[in-house]
Amino acid sequence: MSKTAWATTYYHFFMNALNRHPELEMAYFPAEKQFDASKLRDKFDIILLWENHPWGSPDELSGIQNLDIPVICRINDADDAKPKGKIPYHEKYKIDHYFGYIPEPFFHKHYPKSFKYKEIFYGVEPKLYENLTPYSKRIKERILCSGAAGRTDLLYRLKDLRRGTAFSVWKHYKLRTKCTELPYVHYTSTLQHEFVNDKYSSLLMKYCTSIAAHSLYPVIKYWENTAAGCLTFMEVTEKNQANILGFEDGKNAIFINEKNYEKKLSEFISDPNNTKWAEIAENGRNYTMTNLTNDIAANSLVNLFKEYVIN
Numbered sequence: 001m002s003k004t005a006w007a008t009t010y011y012h013f014f015m016n017a018l019n020r021h022p023e024l025e026m027a028y029f030p031a032e033k034q035f036d037a038s039k040l041r042d043k044f045d046i047i048l049l050w051e052n053h054p055w056g057s058p059d060e061l062s063g064i065q066n067l068d069i070p071v072i073c074r075i076n077d078a079d080d081a082k083p084k085g086k087i088p089y090h091e092k093y094k095i096d097h098y099f100g101y102i103p104e105p106f107f108h109k110h111y112p113k114s115f116k117y118k119e120i121f122y123g124v125e126p127k128l129y130e131n132l133t134p135y136s137k138r139i140k141e142r143i144l145c146s147g148a149a150g151r152t153d154l155l156y157r158l159k160d161l162r163r164g165t166a167f168s169v170w171k172h173y174k175l176r177t178k179c180t181e182l183p184y185v186h187y188t189s190t191l192q193h194e195f196v197n198d199k200y201s202s203l204l205m206k207y208c209t210s211i212a213a214h215s216l217y218p219v220i221k222y223w224e225n226t227a228a229g230c231l232t233f234m235e236v237t238e239k240n241q242a243n244i245l246g247f248e249d250g251k252n253a254i255f256i257n258e259k260n261y262e263k264k265l266s267e268f269i270s271d272p273n274n275t276k277w278a279e280i281a282e283n284g285r286n287y288t289m290t291n292l293t294n295d296i297a298a299n300s301l302v303n304l305f306k307e308y309v310i311n
Helices: 009-017 104-110 154-161 169-180 197-204 221-227 261-270 275-291 294-306
Strands: 034-036 047-049 060-062 071-074 097-100 117-119 143-146 185-188 209-212 231-235 254-256
Touching: 009 294, 071 294, 097 294, 104 117, 143 169, 143 197, 143 261, 169 185, 169 261, 197 221, 209 221, 221 231, 221 275, 231 261, 231 275, 254 261
Parallel strands: 034 060, 047 071, 071 097, 097 117, 143 185, 143 209, 209 231, 231 254
Antiparallel strands: none
16 A cells, blocks of 8 residues: 555555545555554444455454444455455454455355455556557567466476465466467566556556466456557456456457467567557557546445445
């Protein structure tokens, strides 16, 4: 939640987008291991939690059980719910409803069916995606692939898979890792470059094309890349359910999977000046800025709040 953290996607949604929403009046309470929730009585309509785990929220919210204020909570990765002991915090925090950008079926694969959940696609702060570098002036001989990735050698894969799905790099980033092996793909890791924090959009704007791949569910990178005006090769499969984002193959993104990714990527590399690529990239940006920005996400969250607040 700091603007100096390695990623500012959460900061901009919680601290900026929600604050500028006309129907919200926000108040923030920084806390470490414990927070006295009883002080909130009769002062607020909603308690919004950063996460259902003490990594980002206090371990103890004393007095929460005696409040009648609805509790709405963001979730991060769902597949670590049991390994990290998150599920008991449902009762401990008295959570009424969860939200996040992972597909609802994936959430309920790891959480009880009785837990309420809403898909909200936050992460793109509009001001960071203004004044784009023109598509024609970007790098076109290489395709950008950024973020976490593993290695393809057998020994690494065997060790990695023993970690279990929640902590396996290969399980999460299998296709992304495979893409990094291609000679025309320019890979940058999560932090080993200067384009961290609010500068990530500047990295994307250097390239005509980029890869957004997560093998279990769609991640913010999908709509960050398109917002930056990149022709985005997206991993979209029945397994990761990335179709929930609403992108259309060949219209505003290019869909890839483990069987066709080399063919799809090489089609661009062999004909990078084809005007259809710039058109798809522009369509992807327009779709994202219309449907997948922080302000759209804030509206969705406000609508969830209204389900619990009696006017």
